[in-house]
Amino acid sequence: MYEFPPTPEAAQLRLDYVSPKDYAHSRNALDGAVTHLSPYLTHGFLSVPDVASAMYHQYRVGVQHKLIYELGWREYFQHLHHHLGDGIAQSLHEGVLPDTEYSTELPEDVRHACTRVPVIDTAIRMLYTTGYLHNHARLWVASYIVHLRKVHWRVAADWMYSHLLDGDVASNYLGWQWVAATGSSKPYLFNADTVEKFAPEIWHSRATSIDVSYELMDILARSSATVAQVRKNELAWDEPAVFSEPPADLGFTKPVASDVAGQHVWLVHPWVLADLPKDLPADVVCVAVAFAEHTQAHPWNALRWHFVGERMTALTPHRWFGSADEVLAALAHAQSVQTVAHLCLPDLAAGHVQLRPAPRLFRHLDKPMDSFSKWWVQVNKNVRHLQQLVYPLPARPPAS
Incomplete structure (x- = not known):
């Protein structure tokens, strides 16, 4: 049975066990050598560049390796989300039926x-x-x-x-x-x-x-006919309850201005649960936030709330749950606020929050690609080796 402890150590252990050769040969089988990294990638314990770097340094895999190709799908979906926004929640075009x-x-x-x-x-x-x-x-x-x-x-x-x-x-x-x-x-x-x-x-x-x-x-x-529903029977399982607010035992509070007054703040959110960056001020205050707007639109079951909440508890005693307006009102008392950007965050511009770019392996494209294959060709232009993505060259300054 699958287990995913919400710790950086567990994420690293999963990464250490990845075999790109075995993955490529058996990934389609349910008992194949898949990575089991997805919970850690989604919640920011690891990034796609982290995985690519580990695979390059340990196995010297190429950019066209099946594992890198599959990681590309995650970044392609983020690419579409960036360009289409909430449009991804609507059918992009008509399917086999209206x-x-x-x-x-x-x-x-x-x-x-x-x-x-x-x-x-x-x-x-x-x-x-x-x-x-x-x-x-x-x-x-x-x-x-x-x-x-x-x-x-x-x-x-x-x-x-x-x-x-x-x-x-x-x-x-x-x-x-x-x-x-x-x-x-x-x-x-x-x-x-x-x-x-x-x-x-x-x-x-x-x-x-x-x-x-x-x-x-x-x-x-392609037919409007459906398979008949089976009556609820002795095989039925109860669906776990889902919650738009964190369970009480996780100790979240409303945003508290006194937690951050006059302080440099690092904002942890559900998609950045890694250890704090090493370049933060020594006296930085870590605050973990779950935004009500997201969990009201996309509620979680207790298993996921505890995965996120337990990691936040390990990072900080300051754990807030509230709307973006409530969070920003409290953060207005801080000296500075930094976090990592994510497409599921509400607009934090009004709070003068400094957003560090989300880690990305492949380059940003200014126009949306309507298929993965088109996107893959574009992001791999002039890329011959994975090393070029793991160690990207710094941007050249504009000519004077």
């Missing part, structure tokens, strides 16, 4: 993991128990819900996000759109053969609704 053909309610047998399709029920129970799913399992659940149960991708994406330890808004929304074909050129489909190829026996799903040919799967995806 949006109106899909339900806005998640079926009860899906929510309670009692569909009697083993691959779906096993995946959902694992999601609820651990907060983590292998990428293939996520794709299978998404494809089943969207294409066979005809649930709108956004409804299901919001449900899954609430239970993921590694839930990243951009990766989650755009990954579901890739499956739904509202963010790709064709739907992602699978069947019982796919499951048997990549998953252990407990996941196998012969004699169920997915035990059909790919051709029939494609017909079903």
